[in-house]
Amino acid sequence: MGLIGKVMKNLRNDCPIEGTLAVIGGKWKAVILWHLRDQIRRFGELKKMIPGITQKMLAQQLREMERDGIIKRKVYPQIPPKVEYSLTDCGKSLCPILEMMAEWGSTHNKMIAKLKREQLS
Numbered sequence: 001m002g003l004i005g006k007v008m009k010n011l012r013n014d015c016p017i018e019g020t021l022a023v024i025g026g027k028w029k030a031v032i033l034w035h036l037r038d039q040i041r042r043f044g045e046l047k048k049m050i051p052g053i054t055q056k057m058l059a060q061q062l063r064e065m066e067r068d069g070i071i072k073r074k075v076y077p078q079i080p081p082k083v084e085y086s087l088t089d090c091g092k093s094l095c096p097i098l099e100m101m102a103e104w105g106s107t108h109n110k111m112i113a114k115l116k117r118e119q120l121s
Helices: 003-010 016-024 029-036 043-049 055-067 095-120
Strands: 071-076 082-087
Touching: 016 029, 029 043, 029 055, 029 071, 029 082, 029 095, 043 055, 043 082, 055 071
Parallel strands: none
Antiparallel strands: 071 082
């Protein structure tokens, strides 16, 4: 049984949303996947594209997603080392979800900003 299967087995009621969030949940994973959706990226590129994420957190999130089979890591044997990250087929299957999230965010950003301002007032 693969890791995703083990995660799903341990979830209450085998809830598919819990299973999805167990693999792509958290603050950074969807953002990382969004930047990998259309091309291969190097670690430094991802770090520059995601302000606020630490190098340690980016490395951790990439390792977890590689372990879960949604991204692949390719290391080139050269000096200095060159490492590239891309989506696996399983990772690519998340692209429609990411696109819907982006569309929802674009549509609702003004409303969310207004609510935040009202809460601060």
